[in-house]
Amino acid sequence: MMASTRPRSRSLLGSSKKWVDCLDTLTCAICLEIFEKPMVISCGHMFCNSCLNAYESMPDAQCPLCRSNFSPGRRKKACDVEKEISGSKSMCSGCSKKMSVSKLRSHHSSCSKLAKVARSLKFSPVARTSQPVPSDVPNRATFKCPFCGLMNLDLQGLTKHCNDKHSKNYSQVVCPICAAMPWGDPSLKSSNFIQHLNSRHRFEYDTYVDFSIDDEEALKAAIAASLKDL
Numbered sequence: 001m002m003a004s005t006r007p008r009s010r011s012l013l014g015s016s017k018k019w020v021d022c023l024d025t026l027t028c029a030i031c032l033e034i035f036e037k038p039m040v041i042s043c044g045h046m047f048c049n050s051c052l053n054a055y056e057s058m059p060d061a062q063c064p065l066c067r068s069n070f071s072p073g074r075r076k077k078a079c080d081v082e083k084e085i086s087g088s089k090s091m092c093s094g095c096s097k098k099m100s101v102s103k104l105r106s107h108h109s110s111c112s113k114l115a116k117v118a119r120s121l122k123f124s125p126v127a128r129t130s131q132p133v134p135s136d137v138p139n140r141a142t143f144k145c146p147f148c149g150l151m152n153l154d155l156q157g158l159t160k161h162c163n164d165k166h167s168k169n170y171s172q173v174v175c176p177i178c179a180a181m182p183w184g185d186p187s188l189k190s191s192n193f194i195q196h197l198n199s200r201h202r203f204e205y206d207t208y209v210d211f212s213i214d215d216e217e218a219l220k221a222a223i224a225a226s227l228k229d230l
Contacts (some may be wrong), residue, residue, distance in 0.1 A: 025087025029065055033105045034108075045063050053072075086100070086102050097111075111151055140181070142175055143155070143177055146193060147166045170192065175200075
């Protein structure tokens with residue numbers, strides 16, 4: 001008999017909701033947050049509906065976990081998981097506050113203790129290496145919304161979130177993407193962040209930028225690469 005992959009649960013006195021110790025099976029592998037409108041794709045893996053929206057424009061969409069091809073338009077609602085989320089309780093790993101699992105996602109974006117824990121995490125190799133361990137590795141993969149503070153957004157997620165939720169917000173804010181770059185100024189505010197985001201950040205910097213070299217070396221590499229096309 002196969003072991004169940006469902007989270008362990010125990011009854012709560014005075015509560016009809018079950019207690020969930022492990023949130024792994026209720027967490028999206030793309031945004032690393034509690035599922036929001038969980039959807040199942042053809043290979044059987046599950047992700048947030050909004051996380052899968054980024055794959056709609058891809059001609060050959062592949063599952064982020066198993067790399068199987070799938071059709072974004074044929075995803076199905078995971079009603080059982082959505083019901084489990086709404087009917088369960090758990091605890092924030094940062095502040096230890098107990099609440100409904102359905103509220104944990106929004107709570108995580110504003111929990112100062114959880115953010116402090118995330119900042120304290122240090123890089124360490126999975127095995128011994130002769131190379132020195134970096135003392136300060138900046139996070140350039142995910143960003144925090146400068147308007148509402150929602151965290152763990154990649155470039156596509158930040159762009160979609162800001163255009164969907166903050167298109168009419170003209171507050172001057174610091175671009176989290178620019179601030180994460182070696183040349184970025186964390187105090188420089190954009191007068192129109194949405195326009196800046198849509199026009200300046202159309203690609204992933206990691207695809208074109210080698211952060212391990214300085215500006216002079218980067219310029220030489222760019223010139224050398226351009227000459228190869230002549």
